[in-house]
Amino acid sequence: MTGSIPLPGPEAEGLLRVLLLQDFNTRIVVAGAMLLGAVGGLVGTFLMFRRRALIGDVLGHAMLPGVAGAFLVLQMIGLARNLLVLLIGGAVAATLAGLAVLWLRRATRLGDDAVMAIVLSGFFGFGVVLLSIVQTTGGAGQAGLEDFVFGKTASMVTADVQVIAIGGIFVSGLAVLLFKDLGLLCFDEGFAASLGRRVGLLDVTLLAMTVMTALIGLQAVGLILVVAVMVIPPAAARFLTDDLRVTVIWSSGIGAAGCWVGVTLSAIAPGLPAGAMIVLSMAGLFVIALCFGGTRGLFPRWRxxxxxxxxxxxxxxxxxxxxxxxxxxxxxxxxxxxxxxxxxxxxxxxxxxxxxxxxxxxxxxxxxxxxxxxxGALEAAALVRNHRLWEHYLLKYADIAATHVDRAADRIEHVLDPVLIRSLEIEVGSAGTAESPRSPHPLGHDPALPEGESNS
Amino acid sequence: MSVQRRKSDSAIGPEHDPDAAISIHDMTVAYQRRPVLWDLDLDIPRGVIAAVIGPNGAGKSTMIKACLGLIPKLSGSVRLLGQDPRSVRGQVGYVPQRESVDWEFPVSALDVVCMGLYRRIGWFRPVRRRHRDAAMVALDRVGLADFAKRQISRLSGGQQQRVFLARALVQEADLYFMDEPFASVDAATETAILEVLRELRDAGRTVVVVHHDLQTAREYFDWLVLLNTRLVASGAMQEAWTPDHLRATYGGRLTLLEDAGRAMGEAGGLKQ
The missing domain is CATH 1.10.10.10 (Winged helix-like DNA-binding domain superfamily/Winged helix DNA-binding domain)
Structure with a gap:
């Protein structure tokens, strides 16, 4: 029953109520979703730098046979649908899939992408088969199973948010405690191993954190889209900073913000599925970061x-x-x-x-x-001198054909820094001035270099 | 452990020289089913700068990685500083190949150097002020104090290599393995690295360097290990650096042989 947050009264008033979190239900849904977004962004940062972003997708899809299998088992022994048991089923299947990925890439020469595609489709195919068996046997709670596929954000209840909160705190705690070692694992696996760090154990821990995240994401965005919560926020954060700590903070923030926007949008337009709206909001934030991101965004780079x-x-x-x-x-x-x-x-x-x-x-x-x-003449003289220095340097030290020197010099002089120029002057010595042009000022030691000043 | 060796005299004692910095016995390493190192027997004494030299695919990096326990051995045993490698991890430093990591990773030069202290800091504990201070000292030693806060992708290749060296220095190890630290670096970096290596040796540390440049090998190092899947020669530079050994190492690779010949001539002239 994919309900939505009840909207009392006329539209504008309803919007206000949603934004101000006046309903208990709204508060529950927003809190749960934002927590999920923050945790997803946190874990996702490490996955992205470990080049395992897609493992979230594998684990998400692999939960289907687990959830459906657990449901069938419950049905066989005559018990009612139980959320915890279904989640445990999902976690078991996801863990198996994750271990299968880790093992296959070690034991075979298949590429990471092929390994993940195989495991994902294999598990998901099995899940679809189990789901159809559930449907033919017609269990009473079967409708609830489909909530796992696409999520049921808007109808989350306190119990769901509790699951998210417990899982979220556990995962973030691990990430904080292991921050430096996970960072090292991502940056330089070989060095980590040389320090005696158990790389395999760290990888399995990261896998467990991913399983937990996918599990709590199941409630909100569903197993098909849960990957987005772990991939989009860190990718967006990548454009905003060059510091790992700040990347993690941005990523969590973007995850939480995307979830809040998505939930709010779906509350305003009740027909729209909240899980998909969350993913779309995150994608929107990604595009903004991609275009205007401070360090690596397209606009700053174009500028x-x-x-x-x-x-x-x-x-x-x-x-x-x-x-x-x-x-x-x-x-x-x-x-x-x-x-x-x-x-x-x-x-x-x-x-x-x-x-x-x-x-x-x-x-x-x-x-x-x-x-x-x-x-302008003074500037030009400095430039010409600089250019000649390069010409001589290249002729003297690099095996570049003399006919190509001008072009090469043109390119390099624009990135030349003053320190290098000074060392060039010393290295080239008198050769630098021998053929220099008659110039309005002496060419020997000129501090007024074009890079040093700040006009225009 | 295999007590019954084919050499009968080895029965009287352990196969490993306890005084050696590195003692490798009968080591074979394979990737998939292709052996990269065959029956390697090798001792490197303490307090030398040793070059590991050989053609591409000779197993130079593999030897280092197997010594460090980064890749499994098919057979054989390794002793570092007279002990099992796992029990001396705190005394062994490592400089991986520069190309082995992604330099776009969002950390500063200082952050990378701090990684050398992670073992000492321990699990679950953060990097503290005193750790960063120690890292700054190491950065200063390689001439990069001014670049501490710079994101590593904005360093030149040579500077990146020196950051890796500083990370190893901060480990304060007794034995260092360095994988091609001189590969495609600028002249200033080459000098800086060499200076640090000599300081380490003069302080009684041992440095094992995978090296690719025959021109400089003889001048830079005082111990030579020539490797081509099997060990060709290992010994003090003066003794091991012979035309026969080099030919045996590089086989029919003519251009390389010519290089070697020229290098020998030049190095001979340069010899102090």
């Missing part, structure tokens, strides 16, 4: 890439203008000439010139005619 492109464009522009000036002795240059100096499009030149004008490095004397500003 960094644009920043780099701009700097490269500026460097090319300044260098071309200075070299042109020294070659022709003319201080002014047409934008069309600049375009000819490099393989640039008119638009690229225009963009670079506009940016240069904003930075005060180039000046538009009259439409289409440009010259370097005093500052």
């Amino acid at each position: 960094d890439g644009r920043e780099l492109r701009r700097r490269v464009g500026r460097d090319h522009l300044l260098r071309s203008m200075l070299e042109h000036r020294e070659l022709t002795e003319a201080t002014q240059i047409e934008s069309r000439t600049i375009q000819g100096l490099r393989m640039w499009t008119a638009a690229e030149v225009a963009t670079a010139l506009r940016a240069g004008r904003r930075a005060g490095e180039v000046i538009e004397v009259e439409p289409g005619i440009w010259r370097l500003s005093e500052r």
